[in-house]
Amino acid sequence: MRELGAEWKDRPDDLIQWILESAGDGEASSEEELIARLLFLNFASIHTTTAAVVHALYDLAANPELQAPLLAEVTEILSKSGMSKQSLTKMKKLDSVIRESQRLNTTSTISMMRKALVPYTFSDGTHLPIGTWVVAPAAAIHQSASIPNPTVFDGFRWERMGAEDEASGKAGKHAAVATSFENLIFGHGKHACPGRFFAMQELKILLSHVVERFELRLGGAGGRPRNRFLGVSCLADREGVVEFRMR
Ligand code: HEM
Numbered sequence: 001m002r003e004l005g006a007e008w009k010d011r012p013d014d015l016i017q018w019i020l021e022s023a024g025d026g027e028a029s030s031e032e033e034l035i036a037r038l039l040f041l042n043f044a045s046i047h048t049t050t051a052a053v054v055h056a057l058y059d060l061a062a063n064p065e066l067q068a069p070l071l072a073e074v075t076e077i078l079s080k081s082g083m084s085k086q087s088l089t090k091m092k093k094l095d096s097v098i099r100e101s102q103r104l105n106t107t108s109t110i111s112m113m114r115k116a117l118v119p120y121t122f123s124d125g126t127h128l129p130i131g132t133w134v135v136a137p138a139a140a141i142h143q144s145a146s147i148p149n150p151t152v153f154d155g156f157r158w159e160r161m162g163a164e165d166e167a168s169g170k171a172g173k174h175a176a177v178a179t180s181f182e183n184l185i186f187g188h189g190k191h192a193c194p195g196r197f198f199a200m201q202e203l204k205i206l207l208s209h210v211v212e213r214f215e216l217r218l219g220g221a222g223g224r225p226r227n228r229f230l231g232v233s234c235l236a237d238r239e240g241v242v243e244f245r246m247r
Pocket of ligand 1 (some may be wrong): 045046048049052054107111112113140184185186187188189190191193194195196198199
């Protein structure tokens with residue numbers, strides 16, 4: 001980059017390159033700063049998805065009645081159209097289970113962290129002086145949402161709500177990637193997670209594979225492993241046990 005700059009025609013098209021280019025020559029171009037940015041993005045993309053998998057496995061094992069309908073859905077879709085993006089979109093029950101698992105085990109209890117770059121006054125008169133940080137209490141919102149029994153894990157609730165809204169063409173709003181003031185799993189608005197479509201595909205490929213090949217049940221002392229909290233981060237229990245039996 002330093003030698004060739006804009007003249008470098010066959011430059012890589014990857015994350016390290018994007019970070020280098022957006023840093024330019026200023027303060028952000030120090031090695032320490034570049035590495036911090038890379039690690040931050042690793043955390044934003046890899047840790048979140050990994051945590052979502054572990055939570056979903058715990059929820060599938062703790063709610064074994066979900067497994068047969070999921071197996072039926074996955075088998076039917078894969079036997080007709082194989083593994084493809086379209087097939088993953090059709091896995092509505094699996095999408096619903098992932099959304100429900102993320103709703104009750106939101107990776108960060110807060111979402112939509114924003115800083116007032118100019119003084120700002122909301123319509124209700126609340127005033128933010130310049131530099132104020134504001135966040136949305138995502139986990140609290142998820143558990144008091146306007147849905148029946150919001151604190152209860154109901155794996156297929158979003159699939160049922162989607163089916164009810166099918167006729168009005170609004171089924172998509174119940175998909176896991178559809179952010180809203182009530183679904184802050186991936187944030188909302190201009191800075192909503194751009195990786196959510198990719199993340200949901202990863203999660204569906206992995207979990208459909210698990211559901212197809214294994215029966216799951218909780219091991220250990222019984223009961224869904226409890227979450228641990230580190231500040232605002234919700235961590236899946238690292239001691240939890242899930243037993244897999246090959247179908
Ligand atoms: C289950 C997995 C994931 C979860 C739960 C998640 C969650 C989030 C949340 C809550 C935000 C903040 C959104 C906001 O402030 O409105 C965010 C931002 C972001 N996420 Fe994700 N994410 C996931 C996966 C990924 C993946 C796989 C990537 C990249 C491949 C990614 C890249 C990003 C980036 C770059 C931002 C910053 C966007 C911006 O500030 O404009 N995320 N994510």
